[in-house]
Structure formats: structure tokens, C-alpha cells
Amino acid sequence: MAPVVPATPAMAPGYDPSPWGDFFTGYEPQQQQKMSEQGMIVRADKLKEDTLKLFKTCNNMATRISLVDTLEHLGIDHHFEQEINEALIKILESEFSNTSLHEVALGFRLLREHGHWVSPDVFNKFKGEDGSFSKDITNDARGLLCLYNAAHLLIHDEPTLEEAKDFARHHLELMSGTICLPLDKQVKRTLHVPLPRTCKRIETLHYITEYSEDEAHNPMLLELAKLDFNLLQHVHLKELKTITEWWNNFSGNIGLSYIRSRIVESYTWAYVVYHEKDFKLPRSIIAKMIVIITTLDDTYDIQATIEECRKLHEAIQRWDEDAVSLLPEYLKNLYLELLRTFKDIEGQVPIDMDYDISYLKKSIQNHVTGYLQEAEWAHKNYNPSFKEQVDLTSLTIGAPTLSVSVVAGMNDAIMKRALEWAASVPNVVTSAGRIVRFMNDIGAFKRRKCKGDAASSVECYIHEHGVSGEVAIARIDALVEDEWKTLNQARFEDRALLPALQRIIGLAYTASFFYDNRNDVYTSSTHLQKIIESFFLKPI
Template identity: 50%
Template sequence: MASETVASNFEPSLWSTFFIDYELKPLQRSEEWMRKRADELKEKVRTQLGTCEDIVGKMNLVDAIQHLGIEHLFKQEIDNTIRDIHTSEFTSSSLHEVALSFRLLREHGLWVSPDVFGKFDGDDARLSSVIADHDTRGLLSLYNAAHLLVHGEPELEEAISIAKHHLESMTKDCDLNPVLANQVNRALNIALPRTCKRLETSLFISEYEQEEGWWRDLYTYVGLNYARDRAVEGYLWSCLVFYEKDLSFTRTFVAKMILLVTVMDDTFDSHATIQECRQLNSAIQRWDESAVTLLPEYLKKFYRELLRNFKVLQDQVTDNDKYRVTYTRKELQKLSTYYLQEAKWSHQRHKPSFRDQITLSTMSSVIPLLCVSGTVGMGNVVTKETFEWVASRTSAIVASAKIGRFMNDIAAMKRGKNKGDVASSVECYINEHKVTMEVAIDKIDSLIKDEWRTVNQALFEDRKLFPVVEQLVNLTASMAFFYDDRKDAFTFATHLQDTIESLFVNPVPIQTIYYIS
């Protein structure tokens, strides 16, 4: 007797004839246009890979290309870049960057010892608690990189265990960036090196579109909504001074300094109590993670990010530039001290003399900080002698600071004062000389003209100083751009809308470029 056929319980096809009958939607663009556009974009990526000199920048670019699933289009360029990363003397103190380097090199078949992670161990030879508690991106990078372990690497097994424990805790943190939270959850399910590339690409594309950039990530994370959100304006300011193509790193570095200082300034001026001002300044002077305990809760994230950003920037520059980053940090510490003194005057309702007000407000100007930070990335153009001139607050730099302060103070008479602003130079002149506001402004306008002469004089003092003096002139001119016509265009950014659109949004007409060339 024939055996009975056993009925199977397999589910029917979910799709049936869906794909057989499926008709493609009409293309919004022609195939020819899309091929041409794709070729343009591929060439742009090749140019980026070929011209990027920063090791961290190269790593991030390769990583993004791999995530997007287009590495096969740039195989030779990526091989060359990976070789550059492998042969470079990479000494970063960022866990994320070290782990990224480790993963990229191992993924491409180049051996890297797990010893590179030893620098992040605490006293008990385990991952430092400071990193474990606060560096989500670094932990995620470590977790993914450690999954490329081979036999006999217990340190990487432990790294996976520790990173997983902390990442699981962090996913419960409502402050975690949504894009980063998605990546953490995905990795905890299947680590990146064990994920099918095409599936990762489909998920990463939507996340890549949501990436908000350095400032948005920082501003959202620290949560200090009382501070001015001026990322575009800060970058514009930097572009006005450091516009040359080969100063892209300098431009970015200075823009970051402007934005970090803006948060500091608004904290001291507009939000913090006098006690909180003292606590913030004390922490900034100590410049150590342990100093976070001095701060009120709402400033702890900002302080950690301040330290972390300087650490990352220090790692990104060449050895010749590292001391310039250190000097930039020292200038920021000085600035904090002067901000605190202004806060004390405001708290005490002190009305300084015109001379005393100018002395302090010149020191609390951001100009000296921007001058020093503007040397970062300029390479050998800035000699030791040149840097000493920039860092010593010469008469030309002080003159530039006075111009910025005077113009800001005149604009402040129109816009009104912030909560914690100390009496301005205009107010002090009025009080001391018993004159009208118009008379005081006329006097300060004449002082601005005189200080410009001091700035101009520096152009002819020493030819070797010309590159940095030229930038000082540009920086001083930027003060006039932001504060001319009795306005404060940095604070009230609607004044800049047309300018920003003309520079960054609306392309220059082709006919104009033709005639210029």
C-alpha cells in the first residue's frame, strides 16, 4: 500500500506574483541625467579621498563610504587611504578614533594589536570609568571593533563585555541622540562586523540623512537652550577671516571656538548666578574631568564636552600645532576669568570708570582667543616668533579688541542689555562725563578710528609677521561687518540672512564667474 502523503504546513508565498506583475514608476529624471550626476558625485568623493590630509578625516570618510555600501566604486582610493592610515603615527587619545582605526585596519586584513586600547584602562586595568560613563560613541566603536577578535585575545573579550554593559545602560538614557541610539541598539543585536552590508546600508542611509553635525549634536546634548544657537553665523565669522582653500581646518577650528565661547559668554552673562559663575570658572581653571563635581547639574554636560572637544582637536592636529591648541585652551581659561570679573561687577552693581571698563572689557574680548586659535592649521607659515607675537597681546591685537568692544557696546545701546551685562563703555562714558548718548557715541566712534590706525600700523612693522597681521586686519573688519549700523548681527541673526544666502545657498551666476575668470 502506498504510503500516505504527509500534508505540509508551509506558509504560502507572501508575495505571490507581486514582483512578476510589478511595474516601475516613471523616473522623475532621465537615466542619462542620473548617470551624469552619479559620475559627478563619484568624482567628488575621489577628490575628497585624494586631498584629505587629516588621518581622522580619512577614517571617517572611508567609514561613511563603507556604511553607504559604495566602497566597491572606490576600491583603489580606499586601499591607498587604508595604507596611509596603517603607516601613519596615529596617537589619538579618543576612544572612538582609536577603535575606528583598529576596526578599519582589521577589516582590510591589516594586523593591529589590542594593546592600542591599553591607554584607556583605569587603575584596575579595566576600561576607565570616566570613559565608560560618558563616551557613548567611543564605547560603541570599541564594541564593534572588538568583535574582530581572534583566538587568544581575552582583552577584547572583556572589552565587549564591559562596553555592552555600559551601552545597555545608556540606551535607557532619554538624552541619547536618536541616531546614535539606533546604532547602539542595532549593534547590541548584531555587532557591525557581523552585519550583512546591504542591510546595514539600507538602515544607515536614513540615519546619514539625519546626522546633524558637530554643533547640533553638542547644543542638543548639553541642553543649554538659553545660549545663542549660532552655528551658521559662527562659521560665517570664521569664513570672513580664514577664507582660503588651504585653511579649511583653521576655519573649522575657529568656528568651533566661537560657538563654545558663545555658550560660555551667555552662561556668565545671562543665566548663571554669581555662585555658579564662580563654580564654572573654577572648573575651567582646573581643566580636569574630576572638576565636574564643582558644577551645578545643568553645566556638567557642557563642561565635559568642552574638555572632550579640546582633547579631540589636540589629537587631530600635527605635532607642530599641538602647542597652539594648548595656548588656545589657556586663552579660553583667561577669558573665563575675565567673564567672572564682569559677572562680579554686575552682581555688585559696580559702575566702573571709563578707563577701568575698557581695560577689563578689552581683556574679555574674544579677539585674543581667535588670534591664537587662528594659527592652528597654518603650518610653517607661523614661525615661533610669529606665534609669540600673536600670543602676547600686542598693541595691534588690543586695538582690534577695543574696536570690537566699542562697536558691540554701541550696538547694545540700541538692542538693550542682557541680564548680567556689566555697564558698557558708552554707559560709563555718559556717567563719567555727564554727556548725552549721542556725544558719548561720537567720542567712541573717534576712538574706533584711532584704534584702526594702530591695527594698520602693524602691517608695516615686520614682514615676517605679515600673514598673521593680514588675518588680524580681516578679523577686525569682521567686527565692522557684524556690528556696523548700530546693530548686533551675531545676536540678531536676521540681519545676516541675505549675506548667508548669497555666500552659502545661492550659487554665483555662471556668467559672473566667466567674466571674473
């Protein structure tokens, strides 16, 4: 179901046009389901009621763990948040008396992901007298897979989980080619990107197919997962039409041919963080902020002289229409459109929602201050130290602005506090930014740099330490692991802010989505075409 590729204005050298163009503004999905949309909703509601009964019949740790894991893999856990939270409390209270590696490791991962502290000592029962993991579990593929995933919830200074990660990976790799399907597929995916770091919607697409092939699957859960995915597609298609129309107005009004056309990709970025039905507002804000960040990034990197960069920065700090007089003619409409976009967002926020857009404005103002610093470095031919480069560009990658954006999905009980917290750029925001920055820089390392680009973290490391690109990338990969530990640690620090934290961690998931395999598929977006079709155009 490939989209018709429209004629596209000339792009800056090195940037391909998006393959989507106006596709979603005129797309009407074909009716492929046996039921109407309303019929699907009625059927899904009935299946949700039946699923609730499963929680009441779970009378031991094994069945509770299996049910929660299945719901999360199938992507329907968002319908049962209260029931899952209650089940997790019971799992926590069980004290992991089970002797199954699969169940202990699975319970450990689920609890830590949901912000419940569990000591790695629960794995001591699977060690020998010498303190190393026992050979008795080396042939338990399912248990090792769960152990490997669980170990990626480690925090700093947890040698048991470091050992578990290496042990499980080693033995899973030795089993390669001998594991039965579909477990073999799951192992390969996990060894490539561990489950706690992967895009949940991609995993759902894989798992729905694999679950249907399992003779022990629950037909009710499978049907609900398919209906839910297809119903959400209807929601997302409507939003894609609206956001594409917004982009057409935005890009038409600013009239800049050098910027990347990435509205569908920007919406997909928001979708990775928020796919559930009731989060239209944060999806819209995130997508628009990514477009604005991309537009400003391309302006500072490609087009603007250093004096124009300074003037654009000054105008954005002033944030009033009179400041347009500071700008050269070609940037005036961009500036006015920026102000207009924020007014539109403010108008979209419900009156009874305590989302203060001034935090979002301030984050963009801080963002362009970072862009100006990068431009000044390039103008002066200044080679920043690795630390200077990372400290700055882990912010200009957009993490602070997007973290403030995701808070628009919080409930009123924590909205004000979450906004203040996210806007203060806590460690978790910095860590998420560094993960995305490092993976972006690694993915873009071999891509031709644009005019004005500051040196990347990879280049700064090479210059500072006198090593090869391969060595620099290996050492930066180790830094990525440290940042994940910081994010994992934050899960246990403030349960009240856990909903906001989980979405900010979702921003880190986008790194494995957009910069997997050392690629940058946001910039080279044709590589995303098939997965975007699977997300939005192909019903299950």
C-alpha cells in the same frame, strides 16, 4: 532660496533663534553649472595658468597695479601670492613717478596693505602752493575714490592722509548722483565702509557683477573668479554640514535652552577671516571657539549666580574631569563638553603641524577670568570707569582667543613664533578687540540688556562724562579710528609675522560685517540670512 525654518527650542528672552537650524546637515546643492565639479577644477587650473602669463606681460606700473587690484577685487589673489608679491616690489621700486592720482593712490593702498612702507609725500604732487590738495583733482571721481581708500591706511600723526581722507570724502559726496555706473556704486560702498576695512567676500560679490558690466574687462579673469567662487562654495557647504552636526551634538549634550544657537553665524565669522580652500582647520577652530565664547558668555550673563560663576571659573582653571564635582548639575555637561571639544581639536591638528593647543586652553582660561570680573562688578553694583571697562571687555569680546585660533592657518616656518606672539596679547590684538567691542556696544546700545550684563563702553562713557548717548557714540567712533591707525602701523613692524597680522586685522573686518549700521546681526541673526545665502547657497 530661503531655508526651511525648523522648530527651535525656547531661547532666552531677547534672543531670536537662528533661521538655519539643521538646514545645512541635509542640504544638497542643485547642479546648476554646465560642468561637473571635476570639470570646473580642470577649467580653473587652465585659467590660472593663463593668468600667470599676464604677470609676464606687465611692463609698467599702471598695468601691474591694475592687475593686482583686479585679482584682489575678484577674490582670486590667493592663487597668485608669489606673483603679486613680486609685482608689488616692482611697483615700490617705481618711486611713484606717475602723475595719475588714481594710479598713485591705488599703488599706495596696495603697498601699505601688504606691509610695504610708502610715505604720504607721494601725494604732494597733487597739492597747490598753499599745501592743500589742488582743485584740479576735484572732478576726478575714480582718483578721489582711490585717494579716499588709500588714506584709510594712515597711521598716527599723518596729517596729510587725514586731510586727504576729508578732502576726498567731501568732493565725492558733492558728486553724488552724477557719477556713472558702476563707479557710483563703488563710491557709495566706500563712503559707507572704506575698502581697507570691508569684508572682502562681500566686495567680491559686488565686484564680479560690476566687472562683468565693464566693456574693458578680461573675460578670462571673470570666468576664473566665478569658477573659484562656486568651487569654494562646495568646500564651505561640506564644512557647514560637519560643523552643524558638531553643534547638534554639543548643544544636545549640554542641554541648555538659554544659549544662543549661532553655529552658522559663527562659521560665517570664521569665513570672513579665512575663506580660502586650504584653511579648513582654522575655520573649524574659530567657529568652535566663537560657539564656546557665546555659550560661556550667555551662562555668565543670563543664568549663573555669582557663586556658580566662581565655581565654573575654578573648574576651567583646573581643566580636568574631576573638577566637574564643583559645579551645579546643569553646568556639568557644559564643562565636560568643553574639555571634549578641546580634545577633538587636538586630534584634528596634523601630527606634523606645530600648533600647540595649550595656548588655546590658556586663552579660554584667561577669557573666563574676564567674565568672572564682569560678573563680580555686576554682583557688587560696581560702576567701572570707562578705561576699566574697555581694558577688560576688549579682551572678553574674544580677540585673544580668536587671535590664537587664526594662527592655526600659519605655515610651520612661523607657527611657533606666531603662537607665542599672539598669545602675549600684543597691541594689535587689543586694538582688534577694541574695534569689535566698540562697534558691538554701539550696535547693542538700544537693545535690552540681559540679567548680569556689565555696563557697556557707551554706558560707562555717558556715566563718566555726563553726555548724551549720541555724544558718547561720536567720541567712541573717534577711538575706533585711533585703533585702526594702530593696526595699520603694525603692518610695517615685522614682515615675518605679517601673515598672522593680516588675519588678526581680518578679525577687525568682522566688526563692519556684524555690527554695521549700528546693528548687532550676530545676535539678531535673521538680518544675515540673505548674505549667508549669497556666500554659501547661490552659485554665480
